Amino acid sequence: MTFGQQPQNGNPYYGGNQQYNNVNQQYNNNGQYQQQYQQAPYGGQQYAYATANGPAVMDAQATYSYDQVQQARRVSVTRAYGEMTLGLIVTALVAVLGQNAYYDFLMATGNVGLIGLCIVQVGLAVVLGARIMQMKASTARIMFYVYAALMGFTLSSIFWLFAPQAIGVSLGLCAAFFFVLTMFSLTTKFDMLKLGPILMVGLIVLIIAQLVLFFVPGTTETTRIICAIGLVLFAGMTMYDAQQTRMLFQQYEAQGPEMIKKVSIICALNLYLDFVNMFLYILQLFGSRD
Structure with missing residues (x-):
């Protein structure tokens, strides 16, 4: 057994510059076994084992980099859900505080104002989804929160139709349902992205059905059936968007922090709508109903 150059310039275990070069262990009974320690690039330690059957290399730096990538992806997904949560808070505050203002708005503008408000909301969502890659991340964030505020202004009408207790219980049920669906979709091996076309067709059919009911009011049972179908559909959309959020961050993570911020906003908008x-x-x- 022979030993090469020993560590220099300080304690080899505490604070010194540690290098291992040409450290060999050799056995010559039935074959040759060599063990080498080499300093890997970027501060990682590479362990190389060479035997008579060939080399086997394990790069600790690669494992460390993989852990860093996974951590960055988790942070990005958490950021998207954080943006969604802030949007929901803005919507809730505007809905609670804007009840009287929304009533006065409708009294002054009538159906024209209501239709105009809906057009503005749809326009913001379409522009944000179609042009987000061409705009600054700060502009996209402002548009998202403006959209959330307009949604809250419109949803303030629910306080005229439903008891506060019903609104609170429904909100709690929705939050729990949303959380369970998200955790399931992010941990299951089933690929919800394959169901995208089916969910889109279902969404189009649901919109048409609701437009028909708007002009031709149906029975209470018909309305409940439509609502049940809509609930199941958006449960599927929630799982789809959760997996799509993760996929989009993996796709754009190499394009820098600015792109990650943009992806966070568009993913937050999708989850917010769900x-x-x-x-x-x-x-x-x-x-x-109250």
């Missing part, structure tokens, strides 16, 4: 729609369907199914 939550709001589920809440409204739960409220109509289980809420008692």
